[in-house]
Structures are given as C-alpha cells and as structure tokens.
C-alpha cells in the first residue's frame with residue numbers, strides 16, 4: 001500500500017498573447033495557461049494533470065484544485081485507483097463544493113484535474129499509455145467508471161454495455177491499425193483571427209503539404225473579413241479540401257444563421273461554437289437554419305448532461321469533447337458512449353497547452369473500444385507549446401501517432417514548470 005502525501009499545484013502561464021497565437025473573435029489576447037496538479041505518494045511516484053485556462057483564470061482554478069486536497073492527502077492510493085468510478089462519485093459528491101455547480105464550472109474542472117492525476121499514476125503503474133490501459137478494460141469495468149445519473153433517459157448502463165460489447169470483437173485488429181497508422185488530425189494553426197492573409201495562405205499550404213485532413217478558420221468578428229479570408233483559403237486549398245469555421249460563441253442565434261448563410265458558398269465543413277455553449281435549443285435552431293452545413297460544439301460543454309441534450313435535440317452533428325473541461329477521464333467516457341449511442345462522430349477540441357497530448361488518448365480509446373471507427377473523426381491539432389511536455393504529441397502525415405509512454409500524456413517538463421510559473425508578469429516578454 002502507498003499513501004498520498006501531497007496534492008501540489010502550480011500556476012503556469014505562457015506569453016502567447018504577445019504573438020496573437022490562439023486569437024479568436026471572443027478571446028483576442030489569450031495567455032495559454034495550465035492550472036497544474038501533481039499528486040505525490042510515499043512510494044515516491046506521482047501523477048500529473050492540469051486544467052487549461054487562458055491566463056488570469058488560473059488565479060481561481062488553482063485555488064479550486066487546492067480545495068480538493070482534503071479528499072486525498074493521507075489516503076491510501078490503491079483503493080482509490082481500484083475503484084475509479086467510486087472515486088469520481090466521491091469527488092463530485094462533496095456537497096459543500098457541489099453547491100458551486102453542480103457539476104459545472106471551475107470546481108468541476110478542478111475535480112477533472114484531480115481525477116486525471118489519478119489516471120496518470122494508474123497508467124504509469126500499469127506501464128501503459130492511458131489509451132491502452134482503457135482499451136484493455138472489459139466492458140463491465142468500463143461502465144463501472146461512468147456515473148449514469150441524469151443520463152438514463154438517453155443512455156443506460158445496459159445500452160453502454162451493448163455498445164462496448166459489440167465493439168469488443170475487433171479490438172485487437174483496430175489496435176494494430178492504430179499502432180500502424182495513428183489517428184487523423186486537422187489543424188487550426190492557419191486560421192487565428194490575428195494572423196495576416198499572407199500568414200493564413202502560407203500556413204494553409206503547409207497544412208495540406210503536411211497531410212492534414214482539414215483546416216479551420218476563426219470567424220465572427222467581421223463578415224467582410226471572413227468572406228475575404230475564406231475565399232483566400234479556398235483558393236489555396238482548392239474546391240474540395242475540408243475547411244471548418246469556428247465562431248467561438250460570438251453570435252446570436254439568428255445572426256449565426258445569417259452569417260453562416262453568407263459564407264455558405266465556400267462550403268464550410270462545420271460551424272463550431274456558433275453561440276452560447278449552454279444554449280442547446282439555440283444550437284438546434286441554428287442546425288435547422290443552416291442545414292446541410294453541420295454544427296459542431298463541445299469544448300465548453302460543461303458536463304455529460306449538456307452533451308446528452310445537444311444529441312437529443314439534434315443540435316450537433318459533430319461532437320467536440322475536451323480533455324479538461326469536464327470531470328476528467330470518467331465523464332469523458334460517458335461523453336464518448338453518448339456519442340456512440342446517437343451515432344455522432346467525436347472530433348475533440350485540442351490545442352491550447354497540452355490538450356493535444358491529453359485528448360488523443362480518449363480518441364484512441366474510442367476507436368479501439370467504443371465507436372470502433374475513425375470514419376469522419378479527427379483530432380484538432382495546433383503546433384504550439386508541445387516542447388514543454390515529457391512526451392509531446394507526434395504527428396506524421398497529418399495523423400497523431402500512438403503514444404507509447406506510460407501515463408496520460410499531461411506531464412510537463414520540470415524545467416518548463418519552473419520557468420513558466422507565474423511571477424506576476426511575463427518574465428520572458
């Protein structure tokens with residue numbers, strides 16, 4: 001038996017606002033940041049994870065992670081790891097903290113960070129990358145991880161078991177395919193709103209040459225600019241290459257429909273986050289108003305219940321899970337099962353800092369053990385800040401190569417943690 005001796009946190013911020021990397025219609029000057037958590041044991045090992053924020057949010061997010069230390073420090077680790085479903089329910093069930101949500105926002109994301117530190121240490125002790133640890137579990141073990149509360153009018157434990165059992169047969173073959181060819185990626189790097197047209201064109205050309213299956217443009221600040229930039233991207237990429245657009249919650253519902261119709265001639269592959277991430281019925285209205293152009297959302301979907309409603313309301317045709325928005329691996333397994341139940345492809349949100357490293361494990365697990373498909377599915381990729389991770393993502397021919405290092409991929413290099421720990425201003429500026 002080993003005991004948890006500490007839940008350490010760090011406030012890590014990168015000065016991305018200085019180069020306008022990550023700029024979009026709602027977030028003009030993000031500093032990509034990590035509210036970072038490390039769980040340490042008296043056996044000398046540790047689990048790492050973080051919540052992604054874009055700067056000052058770290059002040060609040062780190063405090064929320066610290067508020068969970070009492071649940072963990074001093075506890076024996078193995079019983080928590082052996083029953084990760086129970087551990088999840090214990091953490092989301094702290095009634096005094098639950099009052100802040102329930103199951104949404106800063107506290108829920110903090111719980112996600114803690115859950116993910118435990119998955120990291122569990123995978124490291126098993127000697128497996130997280131995706132392979134999850135994909136090797138039985139259907140019964142996987143459903144035990146999921147909290148079906150509030151889901152059963154759309155997805156029951158029995159439904160989930162059937163999905164997982166029907167995927168069980170081809171697992172070994174799909175794992176081999178994954179190891180050989182990886183998981184498709186698409187890139188947002190050309191499309192940041194703060195980039196010049198020349199930079200957009202150059203990066204779009206490079207993305208196609210590198211083998212990415214799609215690019216994405218940020219839109220929503222100015223329609224004339226969007227038309228000009230989308231036209232340029234179409235000229236560079238040709239008539240058939242998929243180009244998605246992302247409004248980052250900028251529009252009213254009716255405005256979204258009008259704006260997207262004005263861009264329809266350039267045939268967007270999907271329209272992402274057209275309006276408030278909480279407006280399920282608004283997304284459904286937009287989906288009807290712009291069909292057959294697809295609506296995508298999810299990077300700000302605060303929990304599994306929002307995804308359930310988006311699917312029930314036929315509001316999305318592309319579901320975008322995020323590794324650190326909800327309460328960790330457990331809740332994202334619920335999200336993957338919901339997508340499989342409704343037959344909607346999952347194309348995860350990534351980028352930021354470390355989101356590619358983290359979320360690839362979930363898509364790879366999904367392909368092997370849940371949906372059983374890579375068809376119409378791809379993981380977002382942004383070429384920023386990977387060098388700060390112990391096991392950075394490897395992209396080859398536009399695809400994510402399978403990570404083989406044990407753990408969840410979220411561990412940052414000790415030197416990067418030290419260098420970029422917030423000191424009240426950007427010392428690298």
Ligand SMILES: [Mg+2]
Pocket residue numbers: 246248272273299349
């Ligand atoms: Mg987005």
